[in-house]
Amino acid sequence: MRHSLANFLLPIGAIIAALGLFGVFVWFAGVNPVEVWLLLFKGAFGDWYSWQNTLQRAAPLMLTALCVAIPARAGLVVIGGEGALVLGGLACAGLAQALPLPANFTGTVLVCLAAAAAGALWIALAGWLRQYRGINETISSLLLAYVAIGLFKHLVEGPLRDPSSLNKPSTFALAEGLRISGIAGSDVHWGLVIGVLACLAAGLWFRLTPSGFAVRVVGGNPCAAQLVGLPASRLILLACALGGAGAGLAGAIEVAAVHTNANVALIAGYGYAGILVSFIARHHPVAVIPVAILFGGFGAAGSLLQRRLGLPDASVLLLQGIAFVLILASEALRDTDWKALFLRLSRFGPSEPSPIVIPGLTPAPRMADQARNDKP
Amino acid sequence: MTADQLLIFLAGIVGGALRVGAPFLFVSLGECITEKSGRINLGLEGVLVLSAMSAFGASHLSGSPWIGVLAAAATGGLLATLHGLLCSLPRVNDIATGIALMLLGTGLAFYLGKPLIQPQAAQLPAIALGNWSNSAAVRSALQVNVLVPIGLALAVALWWAFANTRAGLLVRMAGDSALATRALGYSVAGIRIAATAAGGMVAGLGGASLTLFYPGSWNEGISSGQGLIAVALVIFARWSPLRCVGAALLFGGAGAIGPALQSVGISWGYHLFNIVPYVLTLLILVITCRPGTTVAGSPGELSSTSR
Numbered sequence: 001m002r003h004s005l006a007n008f009l010l011p012i013g014a015i016i017a018a019l020g021l022f023g024v025f026v027w028f029a030g031v032n033p034v035e036v037w038l039l040l041f042k043g044a045f046g047d048w049y050s051w052q053n054t055l056q057r058a059a060p061l062m063l064t065a066l067c068v069a070i071p072a073r074a075g076l077v078v079i080g081g082e083g084a085l086v087l088g089g090l091a092c093a094g095l096a097q098a099l100p101l102p103a104n105f106t107g108t109v110l111v112c113l114a115a116a117a118a119g120a121l122w123i124a125l126a127g128w129l130r131q132y133r134g135i136n137e138t139i140s141s142l143l144l145a146y147v148a149i150g151l152f153k154h155l156v157e158g159p160l161r162d163p164s165s166l167n168k169p170s171t172f173a174l175a176e177g178l179r180i181s182g183i184a185g186s187d188v189h190w191g192l193v194i195g196v197l198a199c200l201a202a203g204l205w206f207r208l209t210p211s212g213f214a215v216r217v218v219g220g221n222p223c224a225a226q227l228v229g230l231p232a233s234r235l236i237l238l239a240c241a242l243g244g245a246g247a248g249l250a251g252a253i254e255v256a257a258v259h260t261n262a263n264v265a266l267i268a269g270y271g272y273a274g275i276l277v278s279f280i281a282r283h284h285p286v287a288v289i290p291v292a293i294l295f296g297g298f299g300a301a302g303s304l305l306q307r308r309l310g311l312p313d314a315s316v317l318l319l320q321g322i323a324f325v326l327i328l329a330s331e332a333l334r335d336t337d338w339k340a341l342f343l344r345l346s347r348f349g350p351s352e353p354s355p356i357v358i359p360g361l362t363p364a365p366r367m368a369d370q371a372r373n374d375k376p
Numbered sequence: 377m378t379a380d381q382l383l384i385f386l387a388g389i390v391g392g393a394l395r396v397g398a399p400f401l402f403v404s405l406g407e408c409i410t411e412k413s414g415r416i417n418l419g420l421e422g423v424l425v426l427s428a429m430s431a432f433g434a435s436h437l438s439g440s441p442w443i444g445v446l447a448a449a450a451t452g453g454l455l456a457t458l459h460g461l462l463c464s465l466p467r468v469n470d471i472a473t474g475i476a477l478m479l480l481g482t483g484l485a486f487y488l489g490k491p492l493i494q495p496q497a498a499q500l501p502a503i504a505l506g507n508w509s510n511s512a513a514v515r516s517a518l519q520v521n522v523l524v525p526i527g528l529a530l531a532v533a534l535w536w537a538f539a540n541t542r543a544g545l546l547v548r549m550a551g552d553s554a555l556a557t558r559a560l561g562y563s564v565a566g567i568r569i570a571a572t573a574a575g576g577m578v579a580g581l582g583g584a585s586l587t588l589f590y591p592g593s594w595n596e597g598i599s600s601g602q603g604l605i606a607v608a609l610v611i612f613a614r615w616s617p618l619r620c621v622g623a624a625l626l627f628g629g630a631g632a633i634g635p636a637l638q639s640v641g642i643s644w645g646y647h648l649f650n651i652v653p654y655v656l657t658l659l660i661l662v663i664t665c666r667p668g669t670t671v672a673g674s675p676g677e678l679s680s681t682s683r
Contacts, residue, residue, distance in 0.1 A: 025487070077471055129658070134667035138418065138471055139608050143654045146601045150651030157647070275475060314486030314596075321422075321480030325462065328476055332465035 006334055011280050014330040015294075018323035025318065031309050043304035044297025052187040056258070058296030060085070062195035063250035064274025065281065065288045066202055067123060067243040071137075072283035073206060074239035075219035078126060080141030081247040082271025083148030084119035088251025090152050091118035093171040093262035094160060096178055103177025111178060112194075112252045119248020120241040122148060127240030131233040137240075149267060156262055170263030180257035191253035195292070198246055202285035215239050247271060269317075273299070276324050295320070381640045384513045387506065388639050391517040392632020393625045394524055395590045399424065399599070401527045401624035402582030403606035405534060406575035408617055410456070411610055412538065413571035414551035414564075414677030418474025419459050420579045421603030422481020427452040427583030429489035432594040436497035441588050444497065445523070448584035449577040455481055456576020460569035478603075492594045500588045513639070521589040523581060527621075530578065534617040547571050551675030579603070601654065608657045612664055614673035630656050 019040070023033030044054050067081035095114040101107035126141040157169040180189050205212040218225040218232045219239075225232050250270060255262050277295055281287035302316035403420050410417045417423075427448035435444030459477050463470045503525070506518030537544040550557045550567040557564045582602075587594050605627060613619035634649035664671055 077475075079475055129662070132667060133662050134665040134669070135658075135661045138475070139604065140658060140661065142601065142604055143608065143658055146654045147651045147658075150647045150654070154645060154647040158645075272479065276479065279472065279476075312487050312490035314483055314490065317479070317483035318487040319483075321476070321483035324476035324479050325458070325473075328468055328473055329462055329465060331467045334467060 007282060010330040010333060011282070011291075011327060014326040015280070015323055018319060018326050021322050021326070022315075022319045025322075026309075026311060026315070029311065031311060036305065036309065036311070039304055039308060040298060040301045043301025044294075050297075050300055053300035054293060054297040055188045055192050056296075057299045058293045059189070059191040059195040059257075060250035060254055060270045061274055061277055061292040061296050061299075062199050062288055063246040063253070064270050065277035065292055066198060066246035066274075066285060067119070067271070068275050068278035069281065069283040069285055069288055070202055070215075070243035070246070071123070071127070071236075071239050072278065073219050074215045074236045075222065076127065076130065076236065076240065077138045078123060078141045078240065078243060079138055079275050080123065080126060080143075080145040080148075080271070081243075081250075081274045082267070082269070083141070083145030084122045084244045084247035085251040085254070085271050086152040086266055087122050087148045088115035088119040088248030089255040089259075089262045089266045090155060090160075090171075090251070091115045091248065092252035092255045093174065094155070096174050097160060097172050101175075101178065103175040107175075107178045108180060108256065111174075111256065112249060115248040115252030115255075116245035117248070119251065120245040123244025123247070124237050124241040127237045131236055145271065152262070152267070153264065156264070160262070162261065165261075165263070168263055168265075170259075170261045173261045174256055178256060179260060180253060189253070189257035191257050194249065194253060196289055198249070199285045199289050202242070202246075206285065211235070211238070247274070250274075273320060276320050276327075279324065280327050380511070383509075383511065384517065385636050385640050387509075387514040387517040388636030389629050389632050391506075391519065392636055393629035394520045395628065396631040397624045397626075397628020398521045398524050398527060398585040398589070399582035399602050400606050400609060400627045401524070401531070401621060402585065403579045403603050404609040404613065404620040404624055405527065405531055405617055406452075406456075406577070406579030406582070407607050407610045408575075408613070408615060408620055409534065409547065409578065410572045410575035411678055412551045412615060412675055413547045413568045414554065414675050415460075415463055415470045415568050415572060416474065416607065416678060417456060417459050417477075417572055417575060418471060418604065418607060419455065419477025419481060420474075420576070420606065421599065421601065422478040422485075423452045423455050423576050423579045424481075424583045424586070424603040425599050426455055426481040426485040427580035428586040428598050429485040429492065429583075429594055431580075431584035432497050432587035433489065433492050435499075435588055436492060436495050439498050441498045441500045444588050445500070445581065445584045448580040450580070452580020452583060453573050453577035456579070457569065457573040459576070460572035463572075464565040464569060486596050489594055489596075493596075497588065497594075499592055500585070502589070517636075517639070521585050523585045523589065527581070531617045531621045538617070548675070551677055554677055579606075582606075605653055605657050608661055611671060611674075612657075612660045614664075614671060615675065616673065627653050627656065 019037060023036060026036045027033050043050055045051060064081040064085060067084060068078060071078040092111040092115040095111050101110055122144060126137050126144055129135040129140045130137040156171055160171045161169050162172045180191055182189050206216055214230050215235045218230055218235050254266055259265055273295060277288060277291045281291045298316050298319060305311045305315050306313050403424055407417060407420055430451040431444040431448035434447035435441045455477060459473055462468055462473045500522050502519040503522055505520050506515035509515055538548060546562060546567055550564050554564045586598055609623045613623045630653045633652055634646050637649060
């Protein structure tokens with residue numbers, strides 16, 4: 001119980017602190033922080049129009065966050081989701097260009113599958129390099145992301161280019177029937193449903209299936225996994241492939257629902273924002289859903305901050321950076337004995353020694369006390 | 377390709393190796409100091425971008441590129457200190473912190489550097505190595521960053537210091553055995569924070585050479601993973617500052633292939649040649665790393681190479 005409470009309160013506290021610190025930054029730029037906070041909220045969740053924008057951005061964030069969360073459960077820190085995303089978008093546009101696909105639901109499923117396969121292979125490559133070549137997966141996955149972006153630019157500006165796209169090189173547009181449409185005529189597309197379902201499916205997989213449980217064992221305690229004879233390498237590759245499939249799918253959704261063709265606008269940093277979302281969600285697939293909506297909202301509000309207050313478009317990136325640092329730092333507070341701290345602070349002067357706390361021997365503070373003291 | 381074009385192309389590669397390689401050199405030396413102390417700082421990518429921005433800004437405001445260089449070292453040191461402090465907290469992992477600082481550094485740089493995209497800043501002077509040639513193209517290709525000799529001297533100094541000075545030995549001890557360091561009465565966290573900060577300052581010089589020499593302007597695409605390549609370079613250089621020089625030059629050369637081909641009029645596959653450094657890094661990692669073993673020369677406490 002104690003830990004599950006901290007699981008909620010620490011990230012929430014960190015996000016609130018990040019918003020506060022961000023306020024200090026914009027205050028230095030001569031902008032009223034209260035106005036910024038209000039605009040962030042309004043631009044994200046203020047009206048139906050902002051909600052549409054928010055949910056549109058949340059869909060790829062959920063899927064790229066899965067690209068971090070699923071391998072993280074297997075003990076890997078994979079940060080190359082951006083690469084899987086652009087390759088997914090490329091595979092989606094490329095398949096539609098290369099084969100005469102039926103312009104209906106089947107065709108859409110096929111391009112999505114192609115994108116998922118491309119992303120899965122790309123991230124599985126990082127997993128393979130780690131398991132069979134001993135290369136740190138964090139470094140290799142990010143390097144692979146740069147390789148993927150280079151390949152993407154080469155193909156989009158060369159072999160796959162639509163000759164009629166003059167200023168902005170892009171592939172041929174997807175046929176009308178292949179595109180992913182909005183839900184009930186709104187701007188929110190079915191990609192959101194795919195994202196939510198993927199998160200729920202990943203959560204259930206970890207919770208209910210033997211293979212999902214085995215992946216968690218491999219990530220939690222590699223020695224125990226070895227002792228009970230789990231095929232660690234295969235499970236890690238599976239986790240990487242599933243994560244990569246998520247990010248690849250995000251690319252297909254961006255192409256099929258938003259851009260209609262593959263062009264450099266696809267490289268919008270969803271892969272990197274997904275890292276943050278996954279870390280805040282503590283790599284829990286279901287928790288990814290609300291966190292992705294929150295950060296999709298911040299992204300949506302970013303343009304409003306730019307238009308109304310003249311803040312640079314990188315403001316949201318700065319907010320993300322601050323939130324990331326604070327979310328990691330908040331982990332240090334996890335073991336803090338809040339009751340002892342509160343007692344020590346409420347006493348004036350160092351005249352009395354603070355009570356000595358021995359972990360495991362001193363009884364844990366009661367829930368009520370903790371709930372009160374945990375609030376930042 | 378005629379002989380003349382070949383000469384220009386080769387001069388472009390050699391000059392590019394020195395020019396493009398300069399940021400690699402500084403960041404890999406900085407990462408080398410950090411990793412010798414037993415921590416890995418992936419945030420040097422963020423340090424590189426932020427210090428590039430502050431170098432450009434300081435040079436633009438003061439009119440002196442050297443003030444820009446100092447500003448770059450200072451901001452690099454500050455951001456790296458943040459990494460060092462965060463990693464000293466309980467339960468905070470250095471790789472995750474590095475990713476966070478990558479994001480924070482780029483976010484801060486883009487946020488603060490928005491007004492700097494248009495203006496010009498005073499640039500660092502160049503050392504002309506191409507005066508022997510009659511060709512203007514060769515001469516302009518062999519203009520070398522004045523920071524490069526400083527970097528080379530720094531590499532030699534570090535190599536000497538790691539073997540012969542008290543500070544160098546302390547850093548190596550903290551990297552090889554935290555227990556031994558504690559047993560001798562030194563603070564492991566203190567040494568690591570100091571080494572990370574020093575590494576950030578050195579990496580900051582790499583940022584200065586990006587905006588104050590080549591490419592010589594500030595924009596949001598100034599660094600695309602050079603900081604991260606440098607982290608991988610240190611593994612390739614097996615934690616030796618001298619080998620970092622060779623590795624940085626190799627990567628500079630690889631990164632210069634695209635622009636050098638463009639300078640002789642070949643523009644096909646520009647993006648493909650630009651990914652050569654990344655592919656080369658991966659290939660080198662494949663060759664140097666072996667599963668289940670640590671790389672020779674690796675600091676014992678490092679989390680990136682031992683599992």
